Amino acid sequence: MKNKVNIIGAGLAGCEAAYQLANLGFQVDLYEVKRIKKNEVQNLDSLAELVCSNSLRSKELSNAVGTLKEEMRLLGSLVIEAAEHAKIPAGGSLAVDREIFSNFITEKIANHQNITVIDQEVTTINKNYPTIIASGPLTTEKLQKEIQKIVGEEYFYFFDAVAPIVKKDSINMEKAFKKNRYEKGDTEDYINCPMNKSQYDEFYKELTGAKLAEAHLENDKKLKYFEGCMPIEAMAKRGYQTMLFGPLKPAGLRNLDGSDNFAVVQLRPDNAADDLYNLVGFQTNLQWSEQKRVFQLIPGLENAEFVRFGVMHLNNFINAPLILNHFMQTKKNSNIFFAGQITGVEGYVESAATGILAGINMAKHLENAQMIKLPSTTVLGGLINYINTTSSHNFQPMKANWSIVADLPVEEMKVKKIDKKLSYSKRALQEINKIIDYFQLKKN
Ligand SMILES: Cc1cc2nc3c(=O)[nH]c(=O)nc-3n(C[C@H](O)[C@H](O)[C@H](O)COP(=O)(O)OP(=O)(O)OC[C@H]3O[C@@H](n4cnc5c(N)ncnc54)[C@H](O)[C@@H]3O)c2cc1C
Incomplete structure (x- = not known):
């Protein structure tokens, strides 16, 4: 049997x-x-x-x-x-x-x-x-x-x-550059998208005004108390400077010519084949169309192809x-x-x-x-x-x-x-x- x-x-x-x-x-x-x-x-x-x-x-x-x-x-x-x-x-x-x-x-x-x-x-x-x-x-x-x-x-x-994931070959490397923060590590793993002040201002304005997805569950309220995965838009709403001390911090990420940046968005490899990159710290509850609109304002991501949008729910x-x-x-x-x-x-x-x-x-x-x-x-x-x-x-x-x-x-x-x-x-x-x-x- x-x-x-x-x-x-x-x-x-x-x-x-x-x-x-x-x-x-x-x-x-x-x-x-x-x-x-x-x-x-x-x-x-x-x-x-x-x-x-x-x-x-x-x-x-x-x-x-x-x-x-x-x-x-x-x-x-x-x-x-x-x-x-x-x-x-x-x-x-x-x-x-x-x-x-x-x-x-x-x-x-x-x-x-x-x-x-x-x-x-x-x-x-x-x-x-x-x-x-x-x-x-x-x-x-x-x-x-x-x-x-x-x-x-x-x-x-x-x-x-979940932070959005984009295809590596859709990132504009004429604007973005590869570097690890403070050049730590033997290989250059991260792709960095630098912003000047006016680009950050526009991004900040659009992000804080973007439309949220409807919550899947009543219990999604609990997410508010889960600081480790705060949505990027919620972080932005805490104040103009908050992202600059968080995921968009420019420290240790000078341009290749040595000049400073006002803000930097980092993307990290998401798979072993190294063709997908996720936006570090960009877990989000925005509507998918809004993610595309707002995140494509990031220099280097103008034509980014999203293979997955960010979501946040009980799971x-x-x-x-x-x-x-x-x-x-x-x-x-x-x-x-x-x-x-x-x-x-x-x-x-x-x-x-x-x-x-x-x-x-x-x-x-x-x-x-x-x-x-x-x-x-x-x-x-x-x-x-x-x-x-x-x-x-x-x-x-x-x-x-x-x-x-x-x-x-x-x-x-x-x-x-x-x-x-x-x-x-x-x-x-x-x-x-x-x-x-x-x-x-x-x-x-
Ligand atoms: C709120 C919500 C909405 C979703 N909406 C979509 C959508 O629109 N489209 C989509 O493609 N995916 C959606 N998903 C994601 C996912 O595809 C579904 O949850 C899908 O049903 C998962 O299939 P599953 O078989 O893994 O789990 P389920 O279909 O959830 O099956 C698990 C079963 O296990 C039972 N169970 C749980 N604990 C126990 C226990 N201790 N003892 C015995 N039985 C137990 C449950 O009652 C349930 O019947 C959603 C997920 C959630 C949470």
């Missing part, structure tokens, strides 16, 4: 993981607390609830999240099957009727002979028992404490405080680069896997996708078979590679995008942008098909 597996959380990732394991012949106990106690954003009693938007974003293969959905479909995704069943017209996006979507998944899970749904709040984890933790961004408090015991208190986070996630391997398994304990938003991916589709891989790899682990490391030429592989290999210092969640996918061969990079994206997509789907064949996974 095959082993039994515990899965904590019947959200998007937990349901995907359960479905994969159950289809591979494993018995799954799927624990879900919502019918006993709902969190601030849950409304339905059914599983895999979309708590905010009803969109699974772009359908286009030229978009990384569109290709990710196709990769998931090939891997036998329950979420994609449900989305197809529940879809409603939304142009280029895959939007769903959230109740039809959630009911479809609930029925599939409840009627599966290998899955038992248990309405219970999990508060302890037996490290010797195969377990997938998929309790999401709003994990209950008692379980948060238990997870902290597994991953270490300092590696479990309660809030996103429980672990420091995946330190805790997880490429299989979604904890490095320290081979019986414990994580899946979903709690691993530091961001978004419905991304969360569900990691559930598929965690489910398949848990099955491989229990069968003592080779587990699957997806290549970073695929979107899911790129995402997992990102959460495994990005800097663990100030690790922040990531959505699907082409920048986290391995570059195409040089000759294919020279074509039009749209053709390039389609080449990325084509290669990703070919790679997923190869994996499916090699590991003899069922093809959809």
Whole structure:
């Protein structure tokens, strides 16, 4: 008889993981607390609830999240099957009727002979028992404490405080320059965008007047007390000088000709490939369009291409680069896997996708078979590679995008942008098909 597996959380990732394991012949106990106690954003009693938007974003293969959905479909995704069943017209996006979507998944899970749904709040984890933790961004408090015991208190986070990330090749290096503060270190890691007084004045005026995003949660008020990740606009509103003594401090960052600056914005490498840079200290709650408008006023960022905008909200996630391997398994304990938003991916589709891989790899682990490391030429592989290999210092969640996918061969990079994206997509789907064949996974 095959082993039994515990899965904590019947959200998007937990349901995907359960479905994969159950289809591979494993018995799954799927624990879900919502019918006993709902969190601030849950409304339905059914599983895999979309708590905010009803969109699974772009359908286009030229978009990384569109290709990710196709990769998931090939891997036998329950979420994609449900989305197809529940879809409603939304142009280029895959939007769903959230109740039809959630009911479809609930029925599939409840009627599966290998899955038992248990309405219970999990508060302890037996490290010797195969377990997938998929309790999401709003994990209950008692379980948060238990997870902290597994991953270490300092590696479990309660809030996103995400600074925007831009593509390195979109930074204007005729205005920006590379240097570390006080020229510390052997390599020049930071890109610096200098400002004179009039540029700072304009930036300051626009930043303090920019429109804020609507708070996701009532509890976002708590962010006010979390000084370590104060939004840049809140810092600016404290006074004209505050940013000049904080992230925009010019000390130790003279221009290459030796002249002084009034203010300097620093950008730090965000990935091992060194093609993405984050704006240091620029965690923000501004609307995305406002971020683009105001941050492009920074000299050197006039044409910056944003691969991720800043956000701030409640979000429980672990420091995946330190805790997880490429299989979604904890490095320290081979019986414990994580899946979903709690691993530091961001978004419905991304969360569900990691559930598929965690489910398949848990099955491989229990069968003592080779587990699957997806290549970073695929979107899911790129995402997992990102959460495994990005800097663990100030690790922040990531959505699907082409920048986290391995570059195409040089000759294919020279074509039009749209053709390039389609080449990325084509290669990703070919790679997923190869994996499916090699590991003899069922093809959809
Ligand atoms: C307020 C909010 C709004 C969001 N809006 C969007 C959006 O519009 N679009 C988007 O793409 N992404 C959004 N996200 C991000 C993310 O994609 C979703 O949260 C997504 O549902 C994550 O999937 P998951 O499976 O990891 O977690 P979830 O779908 O949250 O599933 C986790 C499940 O675990 C259960 N659980 C928690 N603790 C326990 C416990 N102790 N015992 C048993 N069960 C437990 C929960 O009840 C829940 O059902 C949002 C996140 C938040 C917090």
